[in-house]
Amino acid sequence: AQTVTQSQPEMSVQEAETVTLSCTYDTSESNYYLFWYKQPPSRQMILVIRQEAYKQQNATENRFSVNFQKAAKSFSLKISDSQLGDTAMYFCAFHGTASKLTFGTGTRLQVTL
Amino acid sequence: GAVVSQHPSWVICKSGTSVKIECRSLDFQATTMFWYRQFPKQSLMLMATSNEGSKATYEQGVEKDKFLINHASLTLSTLTVTSAHPEDSSFYICSASSQGNTGELFFGEGSRLTVL
Numbered sequence: 001a002q003t004v005t006q007s008q009p010e011m012s013v014q015e016a017e018t019v020t021l022s023c024t025y026d027t028s029e030s031n032y033y034l035f036w037y038k039q040p041p042s043r044q045m046i047l048v049i050r051q052e053a054y055k056q057q058n059a060t061e062n063r064f065s066v067n068f069q070k071a072a073k074s075f076s077l078k079i080s081d082s083q084l085g086d087t088a089m090y091f092c093a094f095h096g097t098a099s100k101l102t103f104g105t106g107t108r109l110q111v112t113l
Numbered sequence: 114g115a116v117v118s119q120h121p122s123w124v125i126c127k128s129g130t131s132v133k134i135e136c137r138s139l140d141f142q143a144t145t146m147f148w149y150r151q152f153p154k155q156s157l158m159l160m161a162t163s164n165e166g167s168k169a170t171y172e173q174g175v176e177k178d179k180f181l182i183n184h185a186s187l188t189l190s191t192l193t194v195t196s197a198h199p200e201d202s203s204f205y206i207c208s209a210s211s212q213g214n215t216g217e218l219f220f221g222e223g224s225r226l227t228v229l
Binding site: 042044 | 145147151154155156157159162204206208210217218220222223
């Protein structure tokens, strides 16, 4: 079974600064997808960014980018120019051949003034 | 992006009663829907996977007779918590995937259940 590990329960960053959230996973599969989801206080899950395992190029979405290291099974999220609205729980997730998402335990990010 | 609507967003019920939560895909056909449960400050735990027209597949440890899931059409799945007890109080979230299985799921807004 796949496992997803987020080793940082909480993180804090000042507005306009950059922060990196860590995620590692364990799988024997070669084709899969990785995601970062954001869950603000409203509890609505919002897709932040997605990475296909077969792509070597790291995905980027505006201020959000990932560092995907397939051999190391690492998938970190970098948030640049942090904004107050980025305050949320961030979940790393794995999607493989079982066609279901496995979530990490989450990292609570607080953006401060 | 695709929209998934979940209703009700919150519900309070007495112990012993049953509660139904609906999950609808508004602008796409959801071949597969997933039901998650989330305790406070914890991650999402998959309860079951439902495919339109077939029985749901439950994760280990989830009581199928307690949590009835129906996926009668490509746009609607329901979760019924039967004979609810206070320990069933939680945040329930549905998600849906469309044909093509790109891995991306679209999430509903969630339903907070409180059992008194």
